[in-house]
Each structure stands twice: as structure tokens, then as C-alpha cells.
Amino acid sequence: MLSNPLIATTLIFALIALGEWLSIVSRARIPMLLTAMVGYLVLVWTGIFPVDLLERSQFAALGAILIGPVILHMGTMIPFATLKSQYKAVLIAVGGLVVSGVLVLTIVTFLFDYPTAVAGVGPLSGGVVALIITSEKLTEIGLASLIIIPALIVAFQGVLGMPLAQFFLRKYAVSIQKEMDNGTFVSVNDTGTDHTATETASSSSPIKTSMTLKLFYVFVGAAIGVLLGELTGINYSLWCLIIGVVGLKIGIFESKQLEKANSFNISMLGIIFVVIGSMAGVSPQDVVSNLPSVIVLILLGTTGLCIGGYIVSKLVKWHPNKGMPVALTALFGFPADYILCEEVSRSIARNEKEEKAIFNEILTPMLIGGFTTVTIASIIIAGILVETL
Numbered sequence: 001m002l003s004n005p006l007i008a009t010t011l012i013f014a015l016i017a018l019g020e021w022l023s024i025v026s027r028a029r030i031p032m033l034l035t036a037m038v039g040y041l042v043l044v045w046t047g048i049f050p051v052d053l054l055e056r057s058q059f060a061a062l063g064a065i066l067i068g069p070v071i072l073h074m075g076t077m078i079p080f081a082t083l084k085s086q087y088k089a090v091l092i093a094v095g096g097l098v099v100s101g102v103l104v105l106t107i108v109t110f111l112f113d114y115p116t117a118v119a120g121v122g123p124l125s126g127g128v129v130a131l132i133i134t135s136e137k138l139t140e141i142g143l144a145s146l147i148i149i150p151a152l153i154v155a156f157q158g159v160l161g162m163p164l165a166q167f168f169l170r171k172y173a174v175s176i177q178k179e180m181d182n183g184t185f186v187s188v189n190d191t192g193t194d195h196t197a198t199e200t201a202s203s204s205s206p207i208k209t210s211m212t213l214k215l216f217y218v219f220v221g222a223a224i225g226v227l228l229g230e231l232t233g234i235n236y237s238l239w240c241l242i243i244g245v246v247g248l249k250i251g252i253f254e255s256k257q258l259e260k261a262n263s264f265n266i267s268m269l270g271i272i273f274v275v276i277g278s279m280a281g282v283s284p285q286d287v288v289s290n291l292p293s294v295i296v297l298i299l300l301g302t303t304g305l306c307i308g309g310y311i312v313s314k315l316v317k318w319h320p321n322k323g324m325p326v327a328l329t330a331l332f333g334f335p336a337d338y339i340l341c342e343e344v345s346r347s348i349a350r351n352e353k354e355e356k357a358i359f360n361e362i363l364t365p366m367l368i369g370g371f372t373t374v375t376i377a378s379i380i381i382a383g384i385l386v387e388t389l
Contacts, residue, residue, distance in 0.1 A: 120294075176361055
């Protein structure tokens, strides 16, 4: 029965739906993605779910295809004017990584050894790509026994990072709400006029309003991003982001292109399947034997991100509750950063207007922070440090 792709997909979807329900009733105190990931792991460990349930589902394969299009879509959510105004988010993200890396490389090297520190610091800076870079190098130099460390960090760093980022985001959302009440709130992401004009202009032509064609344009752009990634060696996700931003600027894409094509929700669901699948190879024995070093790495890495994020937030005159979650995106990245913003704005807001204002205010810096850490910095950090082994 479980070999049927629809049944397998529905079972995993049930975990995501449970996570969404818990997020709603807890007013976003329990992140949806965290519930889905931990729930899946427990069910696999206890034998309730077969270890290859995700493969049987086949939905994760669709999700893997949709990563590029969704990242391009994220680029269409960030107009150039907003992008230029978010340089502070980049500085905060980098500051968090610097402090985190220094703490890990010094203390973990002292407590364990240098290879253990290097095995953890790359994934702590980002995620899956850094994991792949680190694992390949460890295998190459005969330290394959350490591969489980970056794998466990990628699997569990969000367990601490997501609730912590959500805590700070909720506090910042409440402060936004107070500013709205007393009339002092000014959004730096207000680009609604331009979007409305684009929508009005495009409404005159059936070709421009075709949802199928809008979706096709996204796939073409993402495919170009993948090709550029293969040709240049620069990760395709960065190219997809750039294509989305530039395409919005020159009018190829509309703002929030996948939403205009009525395809965003199903795309996000597919990517969540991929994220859950990253935990599939972790066994209880792996967790127990490497738990001490992994706990130290995650605690030090998270502490460093918070300290660095706090310090740079103060330097660039941002509220720390806005800046520290940006630094913490290194621990989860996309799509968790988007989902957290959605959950927080939905749970704090008293009406739809407030929800939109809060969401728009916190989403862009979180996305910029996530792309800075996960997409760019983690690859650079992992690539440099593994060469020192």
C-alpha cells in the first residue's frame, strides 16, 4: 500500500499539515517546518514510516526541479531599490558568520580537533551545498568517519535556529505593530505602486495574462540559471536569484511571478519535501556517537551568529530583534526563512493590512540574509577551509 506514490505523498503531506495546524494554534511558536522534519525522523526511526517513503512518494523529485524556479521567484520579490536598501542585511549576515566561525574554529579545535571544527563550520554557515563540499573533501583525505558531523549539523541546526529566529521576529513584529498604532511606522519595502502599474498594463493582453506562459517564463529563466551555474562554477541558485531580480527590473517578470501563475504554494510544498528528505539518512546510532561534538558545534555556531548579528545590528543602527534573525538564517536558509516570516506575520497581525505590512518588512532582509549565508558565504567558507585539512 505504501508503495503507491499518492499514498506515500499524502502521509508526508499529513506531517506538513500537522505542522501548519500547530503553527496556527500556537501563534507561530511552533514552526511548521520543524514539526515536519522532526516528526518524519521519529516516524522513520520507530519503523512506522519506511526509510524510502520519500522515494516512493516521488514528490521530492518534483521539489528538486522546482528549487531553481522558486529562487527565481524570490528574486522577483526584491526590486532593485529594495535590494540596494538592504546592504545592512548583508553586513549583519556576514558579521554573524565571522564571529560564529572564529568561535567554532578556536573552541572546537581545543575541545576535539581541527578536522572536527572544519567539518562543522561550513554547514553551520549555510547548508546542503557546504555539506557536499565538506563531505567530498573529508572522503578524499581519508576522514570519511567525520562525514556524519556535517550531515547531523545540517539535519539539526534548524531545531535550535528556527525557534530562536522566530522568537526575535515575533518581538520585532510586535514593535512594528506598536509603531503602526502610534503612526511612526514607515516601511522601506513599499513598492506597491509600481506593481499595480505592471498589473494594469499587463491586463490588456491575453498573452501577458496567461498563467501557463508566466510559469513557462519562470522555468526558462531557471534553466538559464542552471546552465550558467554549470558553465561558470558559480552555484545555480545565485544565478536564478540574479535572473529574477534583473528580469523584474527590465519587465520580463512581474512581481511575485509564481503567485501570478497560481503555482507558488505547490512549488513550496515540493521544496519542503526535499528539505525533509535531507534527514532521511540519519540513524539513532549516528546521532548518539557524534552527539557531543555536534551539540558543541551547534551551540557555539548559534551563539556566534547571535553575537555577531547583535553587534553589527547596533553598528548599522538596526533593531537587534530585526538583525539577529537575519544572521540566524545561516542555520536554515530557504524555504524556512520565508515560512517563518509568513507564520510570524500571520500570528501577530490583527488584520490583513497589518499582516501584509509586517510580512513585507521582515521578509526582504531575511531573504537577503539567507542568500548571503547559505547561497554565497557558506560555499566560500567551506571551499577555503577544507583545503586547510
